[in-house]
Amino acid sequence: MSDSVESLAIDDSDLELVLLYVDGELGGDADRRQVAEQLIAANAAARAIADDMRATKVAVRELIVGEAAAARVTADLSMVRGRVMTKIPPAARPAPAPEKSAGFDPIGWLRALGFGKVSVAFGAAMVAAAWIAVALRPPSVDPRTANAAAVAEDAVIGDQPVIIEEMEVDGESITVKPGVEPDRPTVIWHFADAKPGEG
Amino acid sequence: MRHGTPNFNGGRRHLLTVVGVCLAAAVLSQPLTAHADGGTAGFTIRIIEGSKGAAPKVDAKVADLKRELETLHQEFNSFSLVASHPLRLGVGQRQAVKLPDGADLAVQLLELVAGPPPRVRHQLELPKSRTVRSVAPGGRTLDVRPWGDKLIIICTAVDK
Known part of the structure; x- marks a missing residue:
């Protein structure tokens, strides 16, 4: 591996090393940990995979905990709220109570601003449209070197094996993560919007 | 005259x-697409269950998805194939399959789009969402749904 030019590819053994490192499974192996750190520092593909994996793990941890807790509170709260909110004019909605917002919750924040079922669907459609729009842009870098978001920006439509054209959601959020390489699947996360303590 | x-x-x-x-x-x-009345497309839908096990375990039947599944490592480390459904749909045809949580997943073939690259436009319906996807032959999507303390992972592959 050259010091001056970052490598754009990663082989399976290096990939495994990166995954183990991000998982914290190299705690007792200082040598391999050091190799992994050097690899992530020097190899853009390794760095992108490590960043992507960290981001996914955080998102999964946060959102799944919320989902599981919400399922215990009420199985279908978000559906009921979605229907109700479409019947209430935004102007008539009370101002959000500040003490309810413990930490930043983007969905709760949007709802507090009067966004409901229709708006969430519209927002999802806008996200999909934006994603398709950026996917139509010509590539500027090798997609393998970028993280998931940048892959979407830098892909051309002809190279994208999967294009999400439309989304319609009711009571859930969808997160699209394009495959990091052309032969990898696009991952679509479905998360229930309801969080414990809302509504 | x-x-x-x-x-x-x-x-x-x-x-x-x-x-x-x-x-x-x-x-x-x-339209610049091949509607191909009578055209069909093949799909393979694999239903995978993700859970937290004592030791990491990835079913050999989903080994091709190991890289994606490994990003869930620590949170979920055990992945097993629950069902595999090969489908062949005609344009406009819709077929539903049952998920482990009792919900229905439905796939409808909307259109065969001439390339390059050729694409299979289809709609995937889950209980709270509907997405329209345009997928090249061989392309795959993974729909991940939390299910209590487990995950339901749906791999929809468009046959080559």
């Missing part, structure tokens, strides 16, 4: 013009 002939010819010209315009409009209005 010689004076009638020019009128007949003029009428025929008009008729031919109208027919020509109609034909041209019909040709131009055809």
